[in-house]
Amino acid sequence: MPTIKTLIDLLEIQSVSSDESNIMEFLLNTINKRKHSWKVSPEIHHGPELHDCLLLKFGNPRTAVFAHIDTIGFMARYENQLVPVGSPELVEGTVLVGNDKYGPIRCKLMIRDDQPFHDFGRGIERGTLLSYEQHVQIDEKFIHAAYLDNRLGIFNALKLCEFLEDGWVVFSTYEEHGGGSMPYLLRYIQEKHPVSQALISDITWVTDGILHEEGVAISIRDKFIPRKKYLDKIIGLAERSGVPFQLEVEGHGASDGREVQFSPYAIDWCFIGAPEDNVHTPHEKVALSDLEAMTEMYKYLMAHL
Amino acid sequence: MPTIKTLIDLLEIQSVSSDESNIMEFLLNTINKRKHSWKVSPEIHHGPELHDCLLLKFGNPRTAVFAHIDTIGFMARYENQLVPVGSPELVEGTVLVGNDKYGPIRCKLMIRDDQPFHDFGRGIERGTLLSYEQHVQIDEKFIHAAYLDNRLGIFNALKLCEFLEDGWVVFSTYEEHGGGSMPYLLRYIQEKHPVSQALISDITWVTDGILHEEGVAISIRDKFIPRKKYLDKIIGLAERSGVPFQLEVEGHGASDGREVQFSPYAIDWCFIGAPEDNVHTPHEKVALSDLEAMTEMYKYLMAHL
Amino acid sequence: MPTIKTLIDLLEIQSVSSDESNIMEFLLNTINKRKHSWKVSPEIHHGPELHDCLLLKFGNPRTAVFAHIDTIGFMARYENQLVPVGSPELVEGTVLVGNDKYGPIRCKLMIRDDQPFHDFGRGIERGTLLSYEQHVQIDEKFIHAAYLDNRLGIFNALKLCEFLEDGWVVFSTYEEHGGGSMPYLLRYIQEKHPVSQALISDITWVTDGILHEEGVAISIRDKFIPRKKYLDKIIGLAERSGVPFQLEVEGHGASDGREVQFSPYAIDWCFIGAPEDNVHTPHEKVALSDLEAMTEMYKYLMAHL
Numbered sequence: 001m002p003t004i005k006t007l008i009d010l011l012e013i014q015s016v017s018s019d020e021s022n023i024m025e026f027l028l029n030t031i032n033k034r035k036h037s038w039k040v041s042p043e044i045h046h047g048p049e050l051h052d053c054l055l056l057k058f059g060n061p062r063t064a065v066f067a068h069i070d071t072i073g074f075m076a077r078y079e080n081q082l083v084p085v086g087s088p089e090l091v092e093g094t095v096l097v098g099n100d101k102y103g104p105i106r107c108k109l110m111i112r113d114d115q116p117f118h119d120f121g122r123g124i125e126r127g128t129l130l131s132y133e134q135h136v137q138i139d140e141k142f143i144h145a146a147y148l149d150n151r152l153g154i155f156n157a158l159k160l161c162e163f164l165e166d167g168w169v170v171f172s173t174y175e176e177h178g179g180g181s182m183p184y185l186l187r188y189i190q191e192k193h194p195v196s197q198a199l200i201s202d203i204t205w206v207t208d209g210i211l212h213e214e215g216v217a218i219s220i221r222d223k224f225i226p227r228k229k230y231l232d233k234i235i236g237l238a239e240r241s242g243v244p245f246q247l248e249v250e251g252h253g254a255s256d257g258r259e260v261q262f263s264p265y266a267i268d269w270c271f272i273g274a275p276e277d278n279v280h281t282p283h284e285k286v287a288l289s290d291l292e293a294m295t296e297m298y299k300y301l302m303a304h305l
Numbered sequence: 306m307p308t309i310k311t312l313i314d315l316l317e318i319q320s321v322s323s324d325e326s327n328i329m330e331f332l333l334n335t336i337n338k339r340k341h342s343w344k345v346s347p348e349i350h351h352g353p354e355l356h357d358c359l360l361l362k363f364g365n366p367r368t369a370v371f372a373h374i375d376t377i378g379f380m381a382r383y384e385n386q387l388v389p390v391g392s393p394e395l396v397e398g399t400v401l402v403g404n405d406k407y408g409p410i411r412c413k414l415m416i417r418d419d420q421p422f423h424d425f426g427r428g429i430e431r432g433t434l435l436s437y438e439q440h441v442q443i444d445e446k447f448i449h450a451a452y453l454d455n456r457l458g459i460f461n462a463l464k465l466c467e468f469l470e471d472g473w474v475v476f477s478t479y480e481e482h483g484g485g486s487m488p489y490l491l492r493y494i495q496e497k498h499p500v501s502q503a504l505i506s507d508i509t510w511v512t513d514g515i516l517h518e519e520g521v522a523i524s525i526r527d528k529f530i531p532r533k534k535y536l537d538k539i540i541g542l543a544e545r546s547g548v549p550f551q552l553e554v555e556g557h558g559a560s561d562g563r564e565v566q567f568s569p570y571a572i573d574w575c576f577i578g579a580p581e582d583n584v585h586t587p588h589e590k591v592a593l594s595d596l597e598a599m600t601e602m603y604k605y606l607m608a609h610l
Numbered sequence: 611m612p613t614i615k616t617l618i619d620l621l622e623i624q625s626v627s628s629d630e631s632n633i634m635e636f637l638l639n640t641i642n643k644r645k646h647s648w649k650v651s652p653e654i655h656h657g658p659e660l661h662d663c664l665l666l667k668f669g670n671p672r673t674a675v676f677a678h679i680d681t682i683g684f685m686a687r688y689e690n691q692l693v694p695v696g697s698p699e700l701v702e703g704t705v706l707v708g709n710d711k712y713g714p715i716r717c718k719l720m721i722r723d724d725q726p727f728h729d730f731g732r733g734i735e736r737g738t739l740l741s742y743e744q745h746v747q748i749d750e751k752f753i754h755a756a757y758l759d760n761r762l763g764i765f766n767a768l769k770l771c772e773f774l775e776d777g778w779v780v781f782s783t784y785e786e787h788g789g790g791s792m793p794y795l796l797r798y799i800q801e802k803h804p805v806s807q808a809l810i811s812d813i814t815w816v817t818d819g820i821l822h823e824e825g826v827a828i829s830i831r832d833k834f835i836p837r838k839k840y841l842d843k844i845i846g847l848a849e850r851s852g853v854p855f856q857l858e859v860e861g862h863g864a865s866d867g868r869e870v871q872f873s874p875y876a877i878d879w880c881f882i883g884a885p886e887d888n889v890h891t892p893h894e895k896v897a898l899s900d901l902e903a904m905t906e907m908y909k910y911l912m913a914h915l
Contacts, residue, residue, distance in 0.1 A: 018831075019838040048806065051837060051876045075831060077859040078819030084861070085835065126819070126857045127830035127841070174871075177835060183874040196353065209383030209431070220432035221323075221380060225390065225482060227356060228324040231432070247431040249382040251389070261479075264488040264569075264874075266356045501658065514688030514736070525737035526628075526685060530695065530787060532661060533629040536737070552736045554687040556694070566784075569793040569874075571661045 004138070006030065006158065010151045011136050014098070016073035016085050016129040017177035020052040023069045027054055027171055030158070038162050042169070050188065053181050056161065056169040063197040063305050064168035064189055064267075065160065065298065066182070066256045067153040068175030071146075072280055073131045074109070074116060076100075076124040082109070082116040085129065086176030089281045090116055095133040100125035106133070132282040141213070141287060148276055148284040149203040150175070152291055156201050156273075159295045160302060167302050168195060175202075175256050182259030190265050197230070197305055198269040200257045201298065203286065204248060206277045212287040215244030216294040219271035222253040224261050230268035234301065241300040244293045246275075272297060309443070311335065311463065315456045316441050319403070321378035321390050321434040322482035325357040328374045332359055332476055335463070343467050347474070355493065357478050358486050364471035368502040368610050369494055369572075370603065371487070371561045372458040373480030376451075377585055378436045379414070379421060381405075381429040387414070387421040390434065391481030394586045395421055400438040405430035411438070437587040446518070446592055453581055453589040454508040455480070457596055461506050461578075464600045465607060472607050473500060480507075480561050487564030495570050502535070502610055503574040505562045506603065508591065509553060511582045517590075520549030521598040524576035527558040529566050535573035539606065546605040549598045551580075577602060614748070616640065616768065620761045621746050624708070626683035626695050626739040627787035630662040633679045637664055637781055640768070648772050652779070660798065662783050663791050669776035673807040673915050674799055674877075675908065676792070676866045677767040678785030681757045682890055683741045684719070684726060686710075686734040692719070692726040695739065696786030699891045700726055705743040710735035716743070742892040751823070751897055758886055758894040759813040760785070762901055766811050766883075769905045770912060777912050778805060785812075785866050792869030800875050807840070807915055808879040810867045811908065813896065814858060816887045822897040825854030826904040829881035832863040834871050840878035844911065851910040854903045856885075882907060 015023040028046060031054075035041045042056035052069075072086035074096060084090075094109040096118065105128070107120035118124065132146035145151075157169050168189055173181040189195060204210065204217045218238055220231055238245050260269040274290035320328040333351060336359075340346045347361040357374075377391035379401060389395075399414040401423065410433070412425035423429065437451035450456075462474050473494055478486040494500060509515065509522045523543060525536055543550050565574040579595035625633040638656060641664075645651045652666035662679075682696030684706060694700075704719040706728065715738070717730035728734065742756035755761075767779050778799055783791040799805060814820065814827045828848060830841055848855050870879035884900035 018835040021839060049876055051878075052839075075835075075859060077861075078817075083831070083859060126859050129838070174835075178833075178871075180834075180871040181876075183872060184876045187874040207383075221388070223483075224485075225323040225380075225479075228434070229326060229357075249380060249388060249431050251382075261483075261485040262488060264492040266354055266486075266489045268356075512688075526693070528788075529790075530628040530685075533739070534631060534662075554685060554693060554736050556687075566788075566790040567793060569797040571659055571791075571794045573661075 007151065007155050008136055010154060011145050011147060012134055014131045015070055016131055017070040017174050019129055020070050020173045024052045024054055024171065027069070031056065040165050042161070051181065052173050053185055054171040055185065055188065057193060058164045058169070059166035061166055061168045061193055061195050063199060063302060064170055064195045065157055065199045065201050065302065066170045066172050067157040067201040068150050068172045068256055069154060070173050070176050071131065072176045073129055076126060076128040076130065078126065080117045080120070082118055082130070084116065087280055091281060094282055096130040097133045098128055098130040100128040105130065135282070142285055143288060144283055144285045146282040146284060148286050149279065152203050152286060153201040153273060156294050156298060160298045163299050164302055172256055179256070179259050182256050183263065186260065186263045186265060186267070196267055198257070198260050198267050199298065199301065200255045200269060200271040202255050202271060202273045203276050204271065204273050205279050206275045210246050210248050210275045212275065212277070213289050214246045216272060216290055216297045217246050217248040217275050219248040219250065222250045222255065222271065224254060224258050226257070226270045227268050230270060234270050237301055237304050238297065241297060243296045243300060245297060312456065312460050313441055315459060316450050316452060317439055319436045320375055321436055322375040322479050324434050325375050325478045329357045329359055329476065332374070336361065345470050347466070356486065358490055359476040360490065360493065361466065361474040362498060363469045363474070366471055366473045366498055366500050368504060368607060369473035369475055369500045370462055370465065370504045370506050370607065371475045371477050372462040372506040373455050373477045373561055374459060375478050375481050376436065377481045378434055381423070381431060381433040381435065383431065385422045385425070387423055387435070389421065392585055396586060399587055401435040402438045403433055403435040405433040410435065440587070447590055448593060449588060449590050451587040451589060453591050454584065457508055457591060458506040458578060461599050461603060465603045468604050469607055477561055484561070484564050487561050488568065491565065491568045491570060491572070501572055503562070503565050503572050504603065504606065505560045505574060505576040507560050507576060507578045509576065509578050509580050510584050511580045515551050515553050515580045517580065517582070517592040518594050519551045521577060521595055521602045522551050522553040522580050524553040524555065527555045527560065527576065529559060529563050531562065531575045532573050535575060539575050542606055542609050543602065546602060548601040548605060550602060617761065617765050618746055620764060621744055621755050621757060624741045625680055626741055627680040627784050629739050630680050630783045634662045634664055634781065637679070641666065650775050652771070661791065663795055664781040665795065665798065666771065666779040667803060668774045668779070671776055671778045671803055671805050673809060673912060674778035674780055674805045675767055675770065675809045675811050675912065676780045676782050677763040677811040678760050678782045678866055679764060680783050680786050681741065682786045683739055686728070686736060686738040686740065688736065690727045690730070692728055692740070694726065697890055701891060704892055706740040707743045708738055708740040710738040715740065745892070752895055753898060754893055754895050756892040756894060758896050759889065762813050762896060763811040763883060766904050766908060770908045773909050774912055782866055789866070789869050792866050793873065796870065796873045796875060796877070806877055808867070808870050808877050809908065809911065810865045810879060810881040812865050812881060812883045813886050814881065814883050815863070815889050816885045820856050820858050820885045822885065822887070823899050824856045826882060826900055826907045827856050827858040827885050829858040829860065832860045832865065832881065834864060834868050836867070836880045837878050840880060844880050847911055847914050848907065851907060853906040853910060855907060
């Protein structure tokens with residue numbers, strides 16, 4: 001069973017988009033150790049033809065759950081310039097860490113003319129990926145850390161695995177940087193054992209309509225809009241579930257759901273996840289009660305969808 | 306035969322992108338009633354694996370005609386905020402209508418700091434879709450209404466059905482909001498009975514080069530550019546057809562043709578449609594003679610392409 | 611063997627995106643004449659189901675090389691307006707050439723309110739494509755011409771053909787204007803003889819980190835980011851090759867690699883090409899030594915990847 005220890009281990013692994021092989025290996029090991037204690041032991045799909053992605057097939061899937069395993073970060077350019085990977089917040093003084101062939105790196109993010117730089121004492125090898133330095137803090141009500149987006153989405157997917165009877169659980173890459181793994185993951189699923197429904201296990205934003213401790217957010221739309229028929233079905237089930245939830249309506253932002261929407265398969269999708277504050281900073285903050293509601297909601301929906 | 310009554314019925318149905326099931330049912334009923342009077346009675350393809358889309362297969366198709374059945378609109382967010390669906394013009398005072406679980410809604414669009422709001426006397430349920438209130442006016446030369454884009458494209462496709470011997474006629478969803486049905490529609494067509502040519506039955510813009518009452522517009526480009534070989538073939542046929550037409554060259558805008566361009570199939574595409582004024586407002590305006598030219602052009606091209 | 615004569619012939623052919631049939635025919639003729647002198651005589655794949663693209667299959671491919679055959683340019687709109695095709699630099703006074711049904715066209719690019727116009731003495735037929743007038747200059751160290759991007763990428767691919775034992779060499783269209791041929795090319799390749807690796811034979815930019823005469827650029831990223839595992843493999847081989855190379859890290863720009871990234875196949879990709887100055891002007895400039903390094907690098911990588 002994934003414990004808080006698993007979550008902290010997950011939070012410590014660097015996996016900036018394009019470099020997700022370490023976290024994939026960690027997940028593979030974790031799953032292999034635990035799968036025998038799960039209600040249903042899944043088929044595990046991975047390998048070079050799936051790059052650094054990982055799929056679990058439980059029973060006879062009707063629905064697939066997607067959790068992305070990459071994070072935002074920075075890449076070293078020329079001189080001491082940095083280029084963002086995904087959309088990190090550019091906050092002067094943020095501590096970044098990484099490794100190049102000369103050894104470990106710990107430096108600060110500097111901003112000049114709105115462009116990001118580092119202050120490391122030596123040059124950093126071109127193309128080196130840097131992440132936020134991690135500080136996990138858990139109190140009675142909240143978890144604070146970098147990369148809750150989407151370590152909590154992964155954690156939620158692993159919790160679901162304990163109880164899941166039928167469904168795909170899919171760990172995708174590159175979500176923070178435009179995507180690119182979803183198209184082959186969806187083709188793989190539709191060729192092996194097709195589904196018509198998807199849930200996106202990811203973390204959303206605290207806004208003027210979505211608050212901490214009000215339950216998991218079911219997203220009616222972000223930049224893209226799921227089909228009304230599917231939303232009605234999900235919201236109907238959510239009401240019957242007794243699990244606290246909030247309905248989100250946003251005009252921008254996107255998730256792995258975007259690539260389900262534009263895939264050559266008629267698969268309905270919906271984003272369901274706990275909200276966080278301080279998005280894409282080292283200080284992301286999520287209410288433990290919302291994370292628990294997320295887990296309960298996935299358990300209920302995957303049984304009833 | 307689709308009459309002006311059919312067109313008015315079509316114009317009254319709400320179908321904001323993501324909520325196209327009602328208009329699909331209307332089209333299905335209309336087609337089932339009329340198909341026996343058509344020159345060729347088509348195969349009708351629809352069902353859950355095609356979501357809210359509908360395809361008609363006549364004879365041995367060489368070309369597919371696509372008409373989108375969704376419209377722009379608004380979605381209720383938090384407080385009295387609205388979020389656009391597609392790209393509606395934001396005109397203060399525009400009347401919007403819809404329904405939520407508390408009953409029917411009729412309200413005005415308000416603009417504050419360039420953001421859209423509503424003035425309804427009570428809160429509107431999150432995620433509720435709102436459309437322009439409809440007022441259809443037809444005089445000797447013009448039709449004025451909301452959503453001529455793309456009710457006229459649908460009407461044109463239904464007129465074509467009366468005479469069509471070989472071809473797919475396809476009713477797509479989500480066009481106004483980034484698309485997403487075309488990829489699975491194209492895969493479906495290419496797996497059932499492939500084609501190498503497409504026409505996009507949609508409505509374009511009156512501009513400094515495209516005028517009312519000058520004929521149907523054949524679009525040489527919008528943001529995207531069809532293949533020159535196919536354009537040359539179409540323009541050559543158009544010249545022989547005797548039907549009045551205008552050549553359009555735009556630098557922006559897009560249609561279902563965009564998704565044909567980026568599909569994994571080498572299918573040529575071209576947008577052909579009557580021009581309208583007051584695009585994406587409740588007062589769209591199209592010349593009846595241009596609509597007639599559109600219908601005649603599709604009839605000719607589908608026989609000769 | 612492709613000589614400087616072949617390169618100059620290539621540079622003289624107009625092939626603005628959407629109108630690539632002439633250069634495709636030229637390539638087909640050239641390849642048919644030369645293939646018998648190549649180490650391996652390839653299978654040639656082309657025809658209406660591949661539009662204006664061309665594929666060569668050598669032996670048992672593990673890797674595919676993509677070179678786009680289209681160029682940027684302009685299209686005539688209404689009055690004397692022009693609309694860009696791709697992203698040409700808008701430099702007042704640039705000489706443009708083309709043909710319409712009234713005869714040959716030679717005119718100057720004019721800019722008013724940031725919009726492009728032409729100064730031709732008569733109207734130009736709507737939809738007519740215009741290219742930069744070509745002036746090729748070759749000295750001891752540099753080649754100067756319009757459209758080195760991507761005639762040099764094509765030239766590099768043709769040089770590679772002389773020595774290639776196993777691989778696909780693919781000539782794609784529409785790259786400068788958003789793409790659209792890669793999806794069907796990739797599907798075709800994966801259905802005929804699948805590969806898991808791709809190289810993009812294209813021309814990049816001289817910047818503050820990439821200089822003339824420092825070798826071929828291996829791009830660690832542009833707007834999109836190849837998978838780290840594949841980059842590590844390529845850079846490792848490049849180091850062993852002895853061929854001079856530079857590592858590029860950019861935050862924007864894209865290539866046919868973008869469409870590999872977003873395809874429904876898990877194919878690794880990397881952009882490798884000589885850098886040029888004066889990008890997308892009539893005066894593009896590339897060092898001959900960098901072009902030679904490009905050719906040598908492709909020869910080495912295609913044998914060892």
